[in-house]
Amino acid sequence: MRGREPTRCAQPGGSPERASPAHAAAPQHGFGQLVRPADWRQLPAPVQARFERELAPGESAAFVGEVAETRMTAFGWLWAQLARLFGAPLPLKALSRAPAAVVVTQDAREPMQSWTRLYHEQGKRPQVICSTKRFAGPTGLEECVGAGIGMALAVSVEQRALVFRSTEYFWRCGRLRLRIPDWLTPGRIAVIHREERAGRFSFTLVVTHAWFGETIRQVAFFRDAC
Secondary structure (H helix, E strand, C coil), X not given: CEECCCCCCCCXXXXXXXXXXXHCCCCCCCHHHHCCHHHHCCCCHHHHHHHHCEECXXXXXXXXXXXXXXXXXXXXXHHHHHHHHHCCCCCCCCCCCEEEEEEEEECCCCCXXXXXXXXXXXXXXXXXXXXXXXXXXXXXXXXECHHHEEEEEEEEEEXXXXXXXXXXXXXXXXXXXXXXXXXXXXXXXXXXXEECCCCCEEEEEEEEECCCEEEEEEEEEEEECC
């Protein structure tokens, strides 16, 4: 899903490799520009369409479904609670079969998207996770949560799935951007977007620590709501 610039003509990628007919109409910035064209074409058509969809300023795309399973170790649970200090971006509980929704909104002023995730536990207030994605930084994509905390994301295509992997964490205040040492982070994060059957797709979140191994794994299934 990428932002649309109505007053500008879309341009192909800067290098000859990216200027293939399949991407000739693509804007300079977009999820498809972060991987090789040959890899992008390996993705199922619904995944390509979902992430190539142009959102006008202020427009939203919604996805509804459920969290199928959440597993976390004691270390993962502890880090999820500590992360409340900067917006609670990690699952707080080991939910299963819980209603969930994701809303992606194109910012009306800046070239970025707001991602809002809602996880509802029956009889409780839902957990709301807010973040922004921006095509910037050393990998071409950054995701930021609260208190200026963010991570650089590397995008790849693996076994016909679109994968986002954190490469570093940082703290930003104005123009100042400082890398956070790995030992002060919950570990590396991977998010796997895979097309499933019957018009559904899955989001799998995996957090892996260098010392404690896999600490959080969450699998959720969604369908396009609009």
